[in-house]
Amino acid sequence: MTEKSPQTRLIHSDYQPPAGFDAYPTGIHHASTVLFKNVAALRSGEWKEKNAYTYGLHGTPTTFTLEARLAEIEGGKHCLLAPSGLAAIAMVDFAFLKTGDDVLLPDNIYNPNRVLGDWLQESMGITARYYDPMIGAGIAALIQPNTKLLWTEAPGSVSMEVPDLPALCKAAHDRGVVVALDNTWAAGIAMRGFDLGADIVIHALTKYQSGGADVLMGAVITRDDGLHEKLSAAHMRNGYGVGADDAYLVLRGLPTLKLRFDAHDAGGRKVAAWLKGRPEITKVLHPAFEDCPGHEFWQRDFTGAGGLFSVLFDARYTPEQTDRFIDSLTLFGIGYSWGGPNSLCVPYPIQSMRRGWPDAGMLVRFNIGLEDPADLIADIEQALSAM
Known part of the structure; x- marks a missing residue:
């Protein structure tokens, strides 16, 4: 090959760092384009499975590591990152609700979640109804045939009322309704949402996980493969992605x-x-x-x-x-x-x-x-x- 021009050398370098480097911090992998070994690898890569890297939006070693660690902390199996806590909430709504469906939200819900629920009702033909967060098993009387999703928050982040989460989950599951829990207040370490019956747990990683008041990020965690597949589709269709530097900052905050x-x-x-x-x-x-x-x-x-x-x-x-x-x-x-x-x-x-x-x-x-x-x-x- 002929010698490369100065401009080409700025983009294509022959240098390869020596193998064998290791350190405690997770490496920061910046990427939009992901390189494939050959065309066969490009054609066989599947972003849903996370067994290969396909594009920066769908994950890098940095974001995959953060997702795995967050799922482990919460006791879940799958995790998807979002640009904010509200984006994580929206991902859940878009994954499980369509025109004609019904969603139940506690009356003391995080206010942007309330605003989103009202928007779904006004613009998408999805009924959003609000229930007393202290209703417990009485939620069964409010569940309709078209109710697809029950939001919970423990406790409400302004009124601080703590719901009877197991009773809410049991009543919902008896009617085939998916339960989503905003577990941001407890940071995934002071309360285990899955153990109490939640199907989906969301976090605003903006809070305790990052710990520095300098990051916007959210997470949606599940144990169920089928629920995760629906969430993954919503994640992709909404184009959710997080930057490697922000993911690293959350990873840096987790040990403390x-x-x-x-x-x-x-x-x-x-x-x-x-x-x-x-x-x-x-x-x-x-x-x-x-x-x-x-x-x-x-x-x-x-x-x-x-x-x-x-x-x-x-x-x-x-x-x-x-x-x-x-x-x-x-x-x-x-x-x-x-x-x-x-x-x-x-x-x-x-x-x-x-x-x-x-x-x-x-x-x-x-x-x-x-x-x-x-x-x-x-x-x-x-x-x-x-x-």
Whole structure:
């Protein structure tokens, strides 16, 4: 072969690194195009089976490794990655719902899931109905012949109500309905959704798994081959893909996941217990506390609580006063999400998100990060004074 031009040498190099390199971190494989050994390999590659690499969108060694590890942590068999937690939710809806079908969602569902359900109803002819998350086995009375999917969330990430997941799953399965669980709050380590009856478990890896508040990603995990095949089709048709660098960041966070989760949990309980004694607060909504709705189910099904909980302010405080309280915090950022090292605080109009919620004061949700709980308590105390 004649000598390559400088431009061609920029693209085609003869260099091959020596074999035998190994290290603890997973390698970062950037790829859109995947190279095949020959035409026969190109024609025989099957993206659904994950036994060969076909295109970067369908996976690289980096993303395959992350999927395998997430499935293992949750006790599942298959995992698919998505660009966000909401994308993971949408993947499930698109896999199992079509025009004329019905989906049931808990009334305290993650609000973007509610908005998506309403859009499915308005634009695609899929009925989306909302049920009391504490209904338990009573969900059977709401299941219709066209009900194909039951969404659950344990606990609700704003109202913190913990449902009786085994009862919901049994009632759904008795009628042939698939159960999807948003298990983001428990990070897959404080509650095992499959063991309680869920068919599909989704996570926003944006939270505890990545742990740095710098990644958007979701995961859909299953044990059943048939369900996974339908999800894979939806994954491909929606063109879901994640970048290798982001996948690596989640992989890097997994070894410290439980250590961080336990630290969030310990800090969260200290701050929540302190808030429970404050006259400005009428109720602390923390699943580990006995007076939180569904505490008995948390005690039965969970081994931890993480750092996310809510409080209800006394009704004598106006929304403007609770806003002033939040604005006065110095160690808490004002922002959505949780699971990162920095504490967060957000007000919610709970009555508009949860039908039948008692007429009470403003709800404020706290994410307790990895700061010293004593410093966070001092910050909350000064902000209460400013309110």
